[in-house]
Amino acid sequence: MRSTRATFLRSACVALAMLAPSIAWAGEIVGTVTDSAGTRGLQGTQLRIVELNRVTEAGRDGRFRFADVPAGTYTIEANYIGSEPSRTTIQVTETGVVTANLVLGSADEVVIVGQAASLASSLSRQRAADGVENVLTRDDVGQFPDQNVAEALRRVPGVNILADQGEGRFVSVRGLDPELNAASINGTRVPAPESDVRSVALDVVAVELIESIEVKKSLTPDMDADTIGASIEINTVSAFDRKKDLLSVKLEGSYNDYADALTPKGSIDFSTRITDNFGIAGGVSYYRRKFETDNIEGADWNEDGGIYYAEELQYRDYDVERERIGGSLSLDFRASDSTTLYARGLYSQFSDQEYRGDVILIMDEAPASGTPTSAFFTDADGRIEVRRRMKDRFEEQKIKSLTLGGKTETGPWKLSYSAAWAEASELENGSVDPTRFRARFDGHGVDVNFDYSDPRKPLFEVSGNTTRFNDPTRYGFNELELTTLSDSKDTEWTLRADLSREFATDSGTFTVQGGIKSRWREKSYDFNAMVYDDYDGDYTLADVLGGQTYRIQDLGPLPDHNAPTAFFNTNRANFELNALDTAINSASSDYAIDEDVLAGYLLGRWDSGALRAIGGVRVERTKNNIRGFLTETDGNDVTVSPTRFLRDYTDWLPSLTLRYEPVRNVVLRFGGYKSLVRPKLSNLAPRFVINDDLEAEFGNPNLRPYSAWNIDASAEWYFGNNAALTAGVFWKSIEDFIVEVRDGDPGTAYGVDYEESVTFQNGETAKVKGLELSFAQQFSFLPAPLDGLLLNANYTYTDAKGTVFTDGDPTDPRRINLPSASKHTFNVVLGYEKGPISLRAAGTYRDKYLDELGGSAEEDRIVDNHFQLDLSAKYAITKGVRLFAEWINVTDAPYFAYQNFGGQKRILQYEEYSWTAKFGVSAKF
Numbered sequence: 037m038r039s040t041r042a043t044f045l046r047s048a049c050v051a052l053a054m055l056a057p058s059i060a061w062a063g064e065i066v067g068t069v070t071d072s073a074g075t076r077g078l079q080g081t082q083l084r085i086v087e088l089n090r091v092t093e094a095g096r097d098g099r100f101r102f103a104d105v106p107a108g109t110y111t112i113e114a115n116y117i118g119s120e121p122s123r124t125t126i127q128v129t130e131t132g133v134v135t136a137n138l139v140l141g142s143a144d145e146v147v148i149v150g151q152a153a154s155l156a157s158s159l160s161r162q163r164a165a166d167g168v169e170n171v172l173t174r175d176d177v178g179q180f181p182d183q184n185v186a187e188a189l190r191r192v193p194g195v196n197i198l199a200d201q202g203e204g205r206f207v208s209v210r211g212l213d214p215e216l217n218a219a220s221i222n223g224t225r226v227p228a229p230e231s232d233v234r235s236v237a238l239d240v241v242a243v244e245l246i247e248s249i250e251v252k253k254s255l256t257p258d259m260d261a262d263t264i265g266a267s268i269e270i271n272t273v274s275a276f277d278r279k280k281d282l283l284s285v286k287l288e289g290s291y292n293d294y295a296d297a298l299t300p301k302g303s304i305d306f307s308t309r310i311t312d313n314f315g316i317a318g319g320v321s322y323y324r325r326k327f328e329t330d331n332i333e334g335a336d337w338n339e340d341g342g343i344y345y346a347e348e349l350q351y352r353d354y355d356v357e358r359e360r361i362g363g364s365l366s367l368d369f370r371a372s373d374s375t376t377l378y379a380r381g382l383y384s385q386f387s388d389q390e391y392r393g394d395v396i397l398i399m400d401e402a403p404a405s406g407t408p409t410s411a412f413f414t415d416a417d418g419r420i421e422v423r424r425r426m427k428d429r430f431e432e433q434k435i436k437s438l439t440l441g442g443k444t445e446t447g448p449w450k451l452s453y454s455a456a457w458a459e460a461s462e463l464e465n466g467s468v469d470p471t472r473f474r475a476r477f478d479g480h481g482v483d484v485n486f487d488y489s490d491p492r493k494p495l496f497e498v499s500g501n502t503t504r505f506n507d508p509t510r511y512g513f514n515e516l517e518l519t520t521l522s523d524s525k526d527t528e529w530t531l532r533a534d535l536s537r538e539f540a541t542d543s544g545t546f547t548v549q550g551g552i553k554s555r556w557r558e559k560s561y562d563f564n565a566m567v568y569d570d571y572d573g574d575y576t577l578a579d580v581l582g583g584q585t586y587r588i589q590d591l592g593p594l595p596d597h598n599a600p601t602a603f604f605n606t607n608r609a610n611f612e613l614n615a616l617d618t619a620i621n622s623a624s625s626d627y628a629i630d631e632d633v634l635a636g637y638l639l640g641r642w643d644s645g646a647l648r649a650i651g652g653v654r655v656e657r658t659k660n661n662i663r664g665f666l667t668e669t670d671g672n673d674v675t676v677s678p679t680r681f682l683r684d685y686t687d688w689l690p691s692l693t694l695r696y697e698p699v700r701n702v703v704l705r706f707g708g709y710k711s712l713v714r715p716k717l718s719n720l721a722p723r724f725v726i727n728d729d730l731e732a733e734f735g736n737p738n739l740r741p742y743s744a745w746n747i748d749a750s751a752e753w754y755f756g757n758n759a760a761l762t763a764g765v766f767w768k769s770i771e772d773f774i775v776e777v778r779d780g781d782p783g784t785a786y787g788v789d790y791e792e793s794v795t796f797q798n799g800e801t802a803k804v805k806g807l808e809l810s811f812a813q814q815f816s817f818l819p820a821p822l823d824g825l826l827l828n829a830n831y832t833y834t835d836a837k838g839t840v841f842t843d844g845d846p847t848d849p850r851r852i853n854l855p856s857a858s859k860h861t862f863n864v865v866l867g868y869e870k871g872p873i874s875l876r877a878a879g880t881y882r883d884k885y886l887d888e889l890g891g892s893a894e895e896d897r898i899v900d901n902h903f904q905l906d907l908s909a910k911y912a913i914t915k916g917v918r919l920f921a922e923w924i925n926v927t928d929a930p931y932f933a934y935q936n937f938g939g940q941k942r943i944l945q946y947e948e949y950s951w952t953a954k955f956g957v958s959a960k961f
Contacts (some may be wrong), residue, residue, distance in 0.1 A: 401413070666724045716772055750764030
């Protein structure tokens with residue numbers, strides 16, 4: 037690491053030295069573009085010097101700059117979606133700085149809040165972008181009843197959301213695994229709180245803290261290359277985003293139909309300029325949500341005599357209380373006319389208190405009889421085992437980031453620089469996960485019939501000796517796992533510097549830009565769990581009996597939420613520790629990995645009125661220090677040995693991006709580039725566990741990164757007052773994609789022989805191709821009252837396929853859809869805004885997708901298609917004060933995962949959540 041930092045510092049010094057010579061240049065044009073109310077800078081406004089055919093775009097504060105402009109009289113033209121073009125004439129001297137401040141639109145043309153404003157802002161920034169990009173602005177996010185950043189992103193073309201208990205969590209772009217995306221906050225890569233993923237669960241971040249979200253689907257050399265899906269860039273508020281001070285307050289209540297509980301949510305955010313050159317902005321957000329989930333899970337599907345049945349069915353009753361606390365703070369300082377400095381921090385905390393009571397029925401023998409939609413079991417033929425459990429888990433995740441940086445512009449030179457720190461963590465200690473009670477019925481007259489007529493919700497009915505089946509005293513203590521520590525931590529430090537020099541010509545501007553970036557990352561996981569599998573005394577379910585809120589059917593007796601944990605804490609001395617399982621659990625999961633990335637790039641950029649071309653190359657060198665443990669057991673003793681691997685590799689990543697505007701408001705784009713995604717750090721960890729049956733699970737520190745060639749092409753037409761129609765195609769060729777491999781053949785790993793294994797390997801080449809269509813329009817041209825209508829609709833088709841080998845056998849290839857790849861997705865938003873009323877209906881659909889790869893096609897885990905409808909309404913009482921109501925998951929859309937065993941859908945997981953309603957008041961001052 038020391039040598040990497042030294043290399044970075046030497047390179048930065050060389051870059052700074054390039055500024056030393058005294059250079060003569062012509063005049064400069066600087067200015068800002070604001071809305072008609074003088075409240076906000078209009079980011080994404082296209083500025084053009086008509087006579088020189090030179091173009092630039094306004095930054096997030098509305099500022100723009102033309103350097104090296106010859107003396108003369110010029111016309112500056114400004115174009116912004118939703119407003120008529122504006123022109124102004126200026127006079128430039130040979131060495132002077134000329135200020136040109138522009139105001140766009142009348143009060144009727146450009147509004148500062150609402151659906152029309154958010155549409156104009158998003159489309160303007162999309163049009164101004166170098167490559168293929170979609171943007172959600174602060175106002176746009178606020179129009180939807182979304183509970184976190186992940187849910188807000190599902191409105192973007194080609195984006196799917198992978199939910200957890202009904203709330204959006206991970207983001208899939210263009211049907212690709214969330215692991216293939218990258219996320220950053222204020223330009224700083226966000227590490228992952230969870231121990232076993234690289235992708236970031238964006239449900240940790242509250243939408244109230246966000247100024248904008250940019251989804252960049254194509255890359256240029258100055259961007260980090262570690263993405264194949266998209267680079268998701270989250271920006272918090274800056275004091276210079278607005279020209280006037282802002283104070284916004286939002287108070288609301290949230291009601292979940294299943295939980296029958298009203299919980300609070302509130303946020304405050306502000307932006308103020310202390311002086312003309314110094315400002316502070318930030319906000320805080322709090323949300324507490326209670327909700328419930330009814331779940332069914334099936335496993336080990338089998339067939340006997342034409343009867344299809346699951347050997348195990350679980351009925352789970354979830355009760356969850358989720359709390360999200362967040363805050364952001366931004367300091368902005370204009371140190372001089374040429375230098376701007378900033379500091380931006382974000383803190384987000386997410387906690388879950390989860391109680392899960394469940395009943396598990398395990399069939400030891402085939403059914404005695406059945407039909408195509410049922411299976412009847414009797415304990416006269418074989419044992420029926422029933423487990424009744426309670427999971428009491430508290431988990432807390434945190435994401436923290438701090439970015440310090442600035443920008444210096446001197447004549448045709450521009451230098452930007454930043455230093456950043458980010459940390460993500462997930463902590464769990466003291467969770468009882470779970471307490472298990474068990475009864476085995478064998479010759480006791482207990483019969484169970486399973487009804488599969490509804491493949492999503494199989495039901496069970498007990499007959500015969502039902503008294504014994506439902507007697508809590510028959511369920512004795514069987515096992516308890518106490519998580520004394522589950523500590524995942526992911527930390528990254530970053531230094532970056534970029535230097536560019538503009539060369540003005542008669543027909544445009546050519547820019548040479550180079551930069552260097554160094555990232556130092558460490559991810560670690562420490563897990564300790566104590567397993568108790570006996571109790572010295574009498575301990576049955578009757579001692580901790582509770583109730584249930586399960587709605588699908590009556591589950592019979594279940595443990596109380598808190599009683600099993602309280603009983604354990606009171607009587608801990610009577611519980612008998614399983615030393616062997618405890619030792620295996622506490623050693624086999626631990627790892628620590630350093631990942632240092634040193635990157636540099638060089639690009640050339642041509643800008644004219646019609647054409648923008650960006651071409652160059654990026655090089656990234658990766659160094660890993662990988663540590664884990666080899667855990668062996670013979671059934672009596674456990675041997676733990678540390679393991680370590682060192683490796684490094686270098687990737688050269690060329691790219692070419694073209695943006696061509698043949699006529700005003702028609703934009704054609706092309707992007708060709710190479711990118712990579714490094715393996716999950718947890719998959720690299722040389723953790724090795726083998727049991728007394730010689731069944732092994734281990735990581736693979738030799739995994740190669742995903743490598744992809746990507747092509748994007750699109751056509752965009754911005755028409756009317758506030759409208760756009762876009763169409764695009766994309767193609768990706770991915771090498772070395774990573775899959776989990778189950779191998780039934782003997783082998784050797786880390787010098788240890790095994791009979792069968794589960795590990796990770798690089799696959800063959802995968803191909804991804806698809807189509808994106810998007811339409812957005814404000815229908816202001818319609819007669820009243822229809823002139824308040826807005827429509828936003830998009831559709832994405834993705835065909836993502838790759839080749840894997842069954843049981844790791846290279847002679848047995850199998851063609852699969854890539855995990856998380858939905859073939860069809862679409863979003864439709866119908867809005868209405870007129871006077872004090874604002875209404876919006878948002879429908880989101882995604883097709884089924886492969887979730888997990890099985891040993892064969894009929895064992896693959898498939899997640900079924902999903903459609904969700906959300907409604908929102910706002911009413912302005914006075915200027916700046918609004919009442920609002922939101923209805924989430926109006927259609928009560930469930931989650932359903934299955935496998936196609938025996939030619940029919942066989943349940944693996946089903947969840948119901950019901951709907952959530954929110955209502956409250958918001959005010960801006």
